[in-house]
Amino acid sequence: TTSFKMMNDFHFDDIIRSSNPQRGAKYALVVLTLINLLNYMDRLIPSATKDLYKTELQLSDSESSAPLSAFTIVYMLTSPVFGMLSDKELVSRKVLLAVGVVLWSISTGVTFYAKDFWSFLACRMFVGIGEAAYSTIAPSLLSDLYPPDQRNRAMTVFFMATPVGAALGYILGGILGQAISWRAAFLMCGFPGVLVAILIFFIQDPGLGVYETSEDDQVPWIDAIKSLAKNKEYMYSLGGFVAITWSLGGMADWLPTYLHRSNSDLDFESSAVIAGAATVLGGIGGTILGSFLGDRAKDRIRNPYLGIPAFFRHIIIAFRLSHHSIDQIICVCRVLPHLFISSYGMVLHGSRKCIASKCRIGSN
Numbered sequence: 001t002t003s004f005k006m007m008n009d010f011h012f013d014d015i016i017r018s019s020n021p022q023r024g025a026k027y028a029l030v031v032l033t034l035i036n037l038l039n040y041m042d043r044l045i046p047s048a049t050k051d052l053y054k055t056e057l058q059l060s061d062s063e064s065s066a067p068l069s070a071f072t073i074v075y076m077l078t079s080p081v082f083g084m085l086s087d088k089e090l091v092s093r094k095v096l097l098a099v100g101v102v103l104w105s106i107s108t109g110v111t112f113y114a115k116d117f118w119s120f121l122a123c124r125m126f127v128g129i130g131e132a133a134y135s136t137i138a139p140s141l142l143s144d145l146y147p148p149d150q151r152n153r154a155m156t157v158f159f160m161a162t163p164v165g166a167a168l169g170y171i172l173g174g175i176l177g178q179a180i181s182w183r184a185a186f187l188m189c190g191f192p193g194v195l196v197a198i199l200i201f202f203i204q205d206p207g208l209g210v211y212e213t214s215e216d217d218q219v220p221w222i223d224a225i226k227s228l229a230k231n232k233e234y235m236y237s238l239g240g241f242v243a244i245t246w247s248l249g250g251m252a253d254w255l256p257t258y259l260h261r262s263n264s265d266l267d268f269e270s271s272a273v274i275a276g277a278a279t280v281l282g283g284i285g286g287t288i289l290g291s292f293l294g295d296r297a298k299d300r301i302r303n304p305y306l307g308i309p310a311f312f313r314h315i316i317i318a319f320r321l322s323h324h325s326i327d328q329i330i331c332v333c334r335v336l337p338h339l340f341i342s343s344y345g346m347v348l349h350g351s352r353k354c355i356a357s358k359c360r361i362g363s364n
Helices: 003-014 025-048 050-056 061-087 093-113 117-145 148-179 182-190 192-202 221-229 232-262 268-297 304-321 326-335 337-359
Strands: none
Touching (some): 025 050, 025 093, 025 117, 025 148, 025 192, 025 232, 025 268, 050 061, 050 182, 093 182, 182 192, 232 268
């Protein structure tokens, strides 16, 4: 049986013990969603202030993009480490979450003191480490707090913070950067996370695999990787998600700067607000609609969580090939992807959770 088929059965047969969430689940969802909002807000501050710090630090366009690349590489390399620490219960999940939030918040704030390219780059790399800890563990914790039949709704709420936080990063970065300085934008948006991290210690962690009844033997990582590599549905969805992240990542990093440079009547603040508005409107609407369509279609068509992304991806390609203005194309390409990113996320999360139940690796 493939892990994708296991994911389809996951909601109904294998692991349901109770239809009720764990004690304190709502509090945890609120706190983790709030922190996820700060997560993406801090992540997008550099994109909103790109030309401001680029000018002061005397960077080229390529150098101004390097911090995001460094952030992503560090994030990718450290995520498995935090997943292992969490899964093997070597360190409390709440401690790992709090340390991650404090680390990325302080690293964002101390960017205020960046003197050159290398100091700026180092700050963003430490942000990547902190966000890797949080983004790896928070969804897994929510999965253990909510039963399978309620998990999609909880995840939808959690991931709705992504576009809202990104929009706030654009808007606050643009407003503070233009009104005060780009340094003030990093300082004022970074340090609130240190205070919010305290709320994590009041979350009740029910432990790993609360809703899993399978007593399957543990298997090595290499066997889990081989199982995933043979799962065509998972590999296709993973490849699609990589492509989407690649295209949206570049667009997200340059959108406010592009709008400012290509429209002489737009200042930094106005460009950032437009980018933020497109992100939050498309993000909230797309996340809700993508989750709704996926759930409604799962009993009617085969692999709806793959079919929906493919369908809307073709719409975006058609729009790009049309004769609309570049500004319209960019705004639409910021709006529609969220609709099928939600569906891709359900496929990837479900498959990872099933593999984790077999080999006891981190589910994120």
